[in-house]
Amino acid sequence: MGRWQPGAQQRLQQAALELFAERGFDATTVADIAARAGVTERTFFRYYADKREVLFDGEDGLQRAFVDAVAAAPAGASTTAVIDAALAAGGGFLEQRRSADRHFPRIRAEILAANDALQERELLKMAKLAGALAGALRTRGLDELSARMTAELIVAVFVTAFTRWIGPDEDRGLVDLQLDGLTALRAVLTD
Amino acid sequence: MGRWQPGAQQRLQQAALELFAERGFDATTVADIAARAGVTERTFFRYYADKREVLFDGEDGLQRAFVDAVAAAPAGASTTAVIDAALAAGGGFLEQRRSADRHFPRIRAEILAANDALQERELLKMAKLAGALAGALRTRGLDELSARMTAELIVAVFVTAFTRWIGPDEDRGLVDLQLDGLTALRAVLTD
Incomplete structure (x- = not known):
C-alpha cells in the first residue's frame, strides 16, 4: 500500500460519520473507522490526530474565509459592507464544501447534539472565530468595542443561519439565510 | 460540628479561588479546598458536586434574572425595551453579587483563561443562556428567527461588557457598559 491513497481522507470522514451515527461517538474507535474506510490505523493518524478531529476538519479554512474577506x-x-463581505465569504465557503455531500453537516450536527464535549468543542471553535474576526476588524481601524461587537454579530448571524440551513426542509442557501438574520437583527434593534 | 455551618459556602468559594490561583485548577483537590476552608470534604460535597462547580455557582440565578425580566x-x-430590561436585570444581578467581593469575577476569569475545559464550560453556560432567552422571547410572540437573533444579541452584549467590566482599570458599572455595547452595535448596523 503506497503512502498516498486517493480518496483516503474522504473515505475516513465518511466512515467516521457513519459509525458515529450508528454506534454513537464514544463507542466508536479509530480502529473501527480505519477498518470501515479500508485503510490502516496508521493512515488514519496521517490525516487526523484523533477521532474527534474528523468532525472539525475544515475549521481553519472556514476561519480563513471569514478573516481574509x-x-x-x-x-x-x-462596517456594514465589511460584515456583508465576511458573511458572503464564510457562508460561501460552506456552501461549496456541502456541494460534495449535502447530508454531511446535518448528520454532523446530530452527532454533536448528542455529546456535550463535542458541543463545547464547537462553541470554542466559534469563540475563536469571533476572536480572529475582532482582530481583523481592529486591524482595519475599528475601535476595540466596535470590533468585538461586530465580530460577535457576524458569528451570531452565521451560527443562526447555519442551524436553519441544515434543517431537513430548508432549500435556501446559507448566504441568503444569513442576510435574513441580519435583516431580523436590524429590525429588532430599531424596533 | 453541626450540619449547618454559617459562611461555609463562602469560605469554600474563597478557599477554592485562592488555591486555583496559587497552584492552578488541575493541581488543586477537593481535600485541599476543604482543608483551607476549615471544613470536611463531606461538607464540601454538601454544597458542590465537584471542584469545577465552585466556579459556576450562581449560574442559575443569572439565567433566571435575564429570563424573568x-x-x-x-x-x-x-423588542428594544425587552432587551434593555433583560440586560438591566442580568447585569444588575452580577453587580449586586460583586459588591460582596470586588475581585472575585476577575480572578475567576483568569483561572478560566488558563484552562480550555473551563472555558468550554463557560461557553456552554452562555449558549444555554441564549437558548433560554430565545425560548422566553418566543413565548412573548417573537418569531423563531427574531427570537434567536435577539437572544444572541443580548448574550453578545452581556459577554462583551462583562469582559470590560472585570478589567483592572474599569470603574463603570456592568449595566452602563452593556448600554455602551448596544449603542456600538446599533452604530455598526446602520453604518
Missing part, C-alpha cells in the same frame, strides 16, 4: 474589503468600506 | 416586560413592550 474582512482584510480584503476596500479601505473605505463601511 | 423578558417574561415580566409589559405585553406591548417593543
